[in-house]
Amino acid sequence: MTDRLLLEPEPPGAAVLFGDRLDQGRAFTEALADHGEELGLIGPLELPRLWTRHILNSAVVAPLLHPGLVGDVGSGAGLPGLVLAIIRPDVSFVLIEPMERRVAWLSDQVAALGLSNVEVRRARAEEAKLNGQLDQVTARAVSALKTLIPITAPLLKPGGELVLLKGAAVDGEIGNAEKAMRKFRVHDPEVLVLGEGVVGEVTRVFRATVG
Numbered sequence: 001m002t003d004r005l006l007l008e009p010e011p012p013g014a015a016v017l018f019g020d021r022l023d024q025g026r027a028f029t030e031a032l033a034d035h036g037e038e039l040g041l042i043g044p045l046e047l048p049r050l051w052t053r054h055i056l057n058s059a060v061v062a063p064l065l066h067p068g069l070v071g072d073v074g075s076g077a078g079l080p081g082l083v084l085a086i087i088r089p090d091v092s093f094v095l096i097e098p099m100e101r102r103v104a105w106l107s108d109q110v111a112a113l114g115l116s117n118v119e120v121r122r123a124r125a126e127e128a129k130l131n132g133q134l135d136q137v138t139a140r141a142v143s144a145l146k147t148l149i150p151i152t153a154p155l156l157k158p159g160g161e162l163v164l165l166k167g168a169a170v171d172g173e174i175g176n177a178e179k180a181m182r183k184f185r186v187h188d189p190e191v192l193v194l195g196e197g198v199v200g201e202v203t204r205v206f207r208a209t210v211g
């Protein structure tokens with residue numbers, strides 16, 4: 001159990017982004033603050049920026065999702081997949097994560113939060129038996145686009161969308177991923193900058209259509 005006093009105070013943006021699901025957002029954030037370090041889900045320095053850097057950085061993506069089936073590749077602690085599943089009960093999620101301990105955490109959180117729109121699947125994306133089945137795919141902090149596109153694009157239905165959370169280096173990653181984009185028929189890429197004026201740090205999203 002970590003010292004809850006280190007947890008970043010809840011920023012005003014949390015109420016804006018979680019709306020009437022704020023209690024669940026708080027419960028998940030507090031669980032992650034209490035157990036995330038001992039379970040190896042977050043680093044020891046993350047508590048003072050847990051809301052801004054991790055929870056709200058994920059939450060800002062919620063308006064980009066459409067009703068349908070969204071796969072979150074490499075969910076880890078539940079970022080962004082579990083945060084998005086809290087905010088968007090109208091969307092179905094499959095959280096794809098190969099590490100047993102992380103899968104146990106995700107399953108425990110789904111049960112504790114009473115989420116009925118989430119399946120947790122223990123697998124690497126390439127072996128998840130979801131090819132061609134998803135409407136949208138999210139991923140955060142899994143790998144650079146050059147290697148992320150080959151494991152995420154095949155999961156999508158024709159016309160499905162990649163919604164990949166990225167850092168400031170996204171433009172360089174796009175330059176290095178041109179061959180993968182052609183091979184996996186990724187088109188109309190754009191970089192969206194989300195959260196300005198609501199969250200202390202912006203979230204960059206690489207969004208593109210596949211097929």
Ligand SMILES: C[S@@+](CC[C@H](N)C(=O)[O-])C[C@H]1O[C@@H](n2cnc3c(N)ncnc32)[C@H](O)[C@@H]1O
Pocket residue numbers: 073074075076077078079080096097098099102123124125126139140141142151
């Ligand atoms: C650095 S963590 C990021 C976790 C979380 N998305 C976040 O933003 O905190 C990367 C995660 O991707 C998972 N991962 C790595 N390769 C994967 C693959 N091929 N398919 C699915 N998950 C993968 C790892 O097990 C790990 O949980």
